[in-house]
Amino acid sequence: MSSGGAAGRISSLVERLLGHPLPLAIRTWDGAQDGDAGGPTLVINSRRALRRLLWQPDEIGLARAWVAGEIDVDGDLEEALSRLDDAVRSINGRPRLTAAERADVMRVAVVLGAVGPPLKAPVEEAALGGEQHSKSRDRTAVSHHYDVGNAFFETVLGPSMVYSCAYWTGDGPDYTLEDAQRAKNDLICRKLGLEPGARLLDVGCGWGSLVLHAAREYGARVVGVTVSTEQAEYAKRRIADSGLAELAEVRSDDWRDVDDGPFDAVASVGMAEHLGAAQWPEYADRLYELLRPGGRLLNHQIVRNGRGRRATQVRGDRTFIDAYVFPDGELLPIGNVVHRLEAGGFEVRDVHALREHYARTLRSWVQNLDAGWSRAVDAASEGRARVWRLYMAGSALSFDAGRIGIHQVLAVRPHDDGRSDMPMVRPIEWST
Incomplete structure (x- = not known):
């Protein structure tokens, strides 16, 4: 279906630049629609979106228009992203526009009234200064992501307040996200061999859910550290309300400042993604020093798989994730993680892939966000x-x-x- 107008002009231009039609219908601010892909529709609410792309013709330009509400999707967002995936990758991987292509873009922009000075980036875009992965810059990067209001995270994460991959050991409508997060925390405690009185360090403890679980269910003496002020205050209140202050504490500290080892166990859950490859030697060495001989480390982190290498991103541009979600974050392949732990003196005993579990966790968070959209907007x-x-x-x-x-x-x-104090046979609950 085509009704011309701004939608028809944009569709025609996109097809010339990509070499194929956009796999979505387009609807523009003038009410025009072009194409009928039988699915979601890309809605361009404002000429400002085109102006952003004139000045920033890449993923960041698209991200800024999305965050500002200048573009949207009418229909299923996941389906739209899936359809757009190849198109976005081809944009990231192609060279700069030729002179003729730039002239085509400019002619359409002039006709549509989209020419003008560059627009300010949305305030949600991270702007960091100072030396990368210095303590002060890391604190700012973490604050950008986490210090956006605990009410916002309560809406997204639900009562468990766990911001990492859940462990889905059950199914059906009666098995909830909270059940799966409890199962994940328990799996970690079992892998670490926690017993009453054992000292556990939780590096990047978030809102204290693992700290509370280990203290309450295993009688462990737990120290959690986070550089997020809001997380630390929230976790401290939860500990006090739970009557577990004699067993658990949370500090607003950087992992590099922990000096009261040795610990019997260390958990690092969803923290190492923030490190960056250059910090890994110091990180592994520090955690090794904090553990007693025979002590265990559980490192739980997102990794970049082989097919996830961004070989198509030839210019090293910022991405949406870099700019808006995890500034200064870096994903390593799992082989690199294992190598770096071994280089720090650790013996790796078990590697457990949870990829499908995280896809399901994310969709549960999306459902929470959609259901509590107004509260989330008010909170952040x-x-x-x-x-x-x-x-x-x-x-x-x-x-x-x-x-x-x-x-x-x-x-x-x-x-x-050389003794490890590890069981000779892997307990079945580690892999079920």
């Missing part, structure tokens, strides 16, 4: 809610496709004589 901003809607839907597709994965790596600090 509409732009922030749009960031999370796009990030979670797109990430679910990336896990489905195997471009990214997530693994729990269980490692041990051996005794000087």
Whole structure:
């Protein structure tokens, strides 16, 4: 279906640039619609979206228009992203526009009234300064992602307040996200061999859910650290309300500042993605030093799979994730994670892939966000809610496709004589 107008002009231009039609219908601010893909429709609400793309013709230009509400999707967002995936990758991987292509773009922009000075980026876009992965910059990067209001995260994450991949050991309508997050926390505690009185360090403890679980269910003495002020305050209140202050504490500290080892176990859940490859040697060395001989480390993190290498991104441009979600974050292949732990002195004992579990977790969070959209917007901003809607839907597709994965790596600090204190046979509950 074509009704001309702005939609027809944009569709024609996109087809010339990509070499094929856009796999979505387009509807523009003038009410015109072009194409009928039998599915979702890309809605361009404002000429400002085109102006952004004139000045920033890449993923960031699209992201800014999305966050600002200048483009939207009418219909299923995941289906739209799936259809757009190849088109976006071809944009990221192609060279700069030729002079003739730039002239075509400019002619359409002039006709549509989209020419003008560059627009400011939405306030939700991260702008970091200082040396990358310095303590101050890391604190700012973490704050950008996490310090957006605990009410926002309560809406998205639900009562468990766990912001990492759940472990779905059940199914059906009676098995909830909270059940799956409880199962994940329990799996970690079992892998770490926690017993009453054992000292556990939770690096990047978030809102304290694992801290509370380990103290309440296993009688462990737990220290959690986070550089997010809002997370630390929230976790401290939860500990006090639970009557577990004698067993659990949360500090607003950087992992590099923890100096009261040794610990019997260390958990790092969803934290190592923030490190960056250059920090890994210091990270592995520090956690090794904090553990007693025979102590165990459980490192739970998202990784980049082989097919997830961004070989098509030839210019090293920022991505939506870099700019709006995890500034300074970096995903490593699982082989690199294992290698770096071994280089730090650890013996890796178990590697557990949970890729499909994270896709399901993300979709549960999306359902929570959709159901509580007004509350989420009130707690943060509409732009922030749009960031999370796009990030979670797109990430679910990336896990489905195997471009990214997530693994729990269980490692041990051996005794000087090589003893590991690990069981000879892997307990069945580690892999079920």
